[in-house]
Amino acid sequence: MNTGPIPAERRPGGALEAEVLALLQSSRRPLTPGDVLQHLSDDLAYSTVVTVLSRMFEKGLLTREKQGRAYAYTPVTDTHGFAARRMRQALESDPDREAVLTHFVEDLSTSDEQLLRQLLGGLPDQG
Template identity: 50%
Template sequence: MTKSSRRSGRRPPGVLEQEILDCLTEAGRPLTPGEVQTQLGGELAYTTVMTTLARLHKRGLAEREQAGRAYAYRVASDAEAAQSIAVAAQMSRLLGKGGDRAGVLAHFVADLGPEDEQLLTELLRGLEDGRQGRGSTRRTTGE
């Protein structure tokens, strides 16, 4: 935790989301924001919990259903996909913190094993094919 986050009482990015996802997972049933707030010890503002749950829902990490005037939330039914989305979001946040994006990505790619390199290449080709199909004028290097 940084000095500024200790002084402000704020959690590092992503920690609250993970705590809420853990709470939803442990409950084994949909929880309202008030129930999540209680499960987390009641120290967070209701609006903070509600906003975080709404963000998790928007990102596909949580599903919701009407529960009276509120929503009740549960971890997304495809837990593997939800975990992939969460890890990708964390990677994106960390990448955004560095000043040398190209350097960070170069080191990341250099540390990949052959299978992951191949998978990444296929994913990037698929993205480029999708862009070309939409009429993008962007070109890849080396073409």
């Protein structure tokens, strides 16, 4: 029988990463792991924050620069850029790009379809 302390409730997968990303996006300057730890209202270990930031850097979500003995992290893009990145990754995950795009466009609202047509009309022809 385990008589040790009851562990804190775990976050769903990716929740801590999302919290850290939101914090970094709202910051006006790069943040160190210590800064991130200070702003998060949890009982996190410094090493946990370092690990999360390092993994996010390795995934290409953050850039970093040396600041004293630590790194200071900055997101590579804003919220909209990350949404576009996820859309692009979903498109690239299926070999039939035409089918994916067709279904995507068919599911758009009329106003979103008009906006997409307007945006595409303003792009130079790549052909």
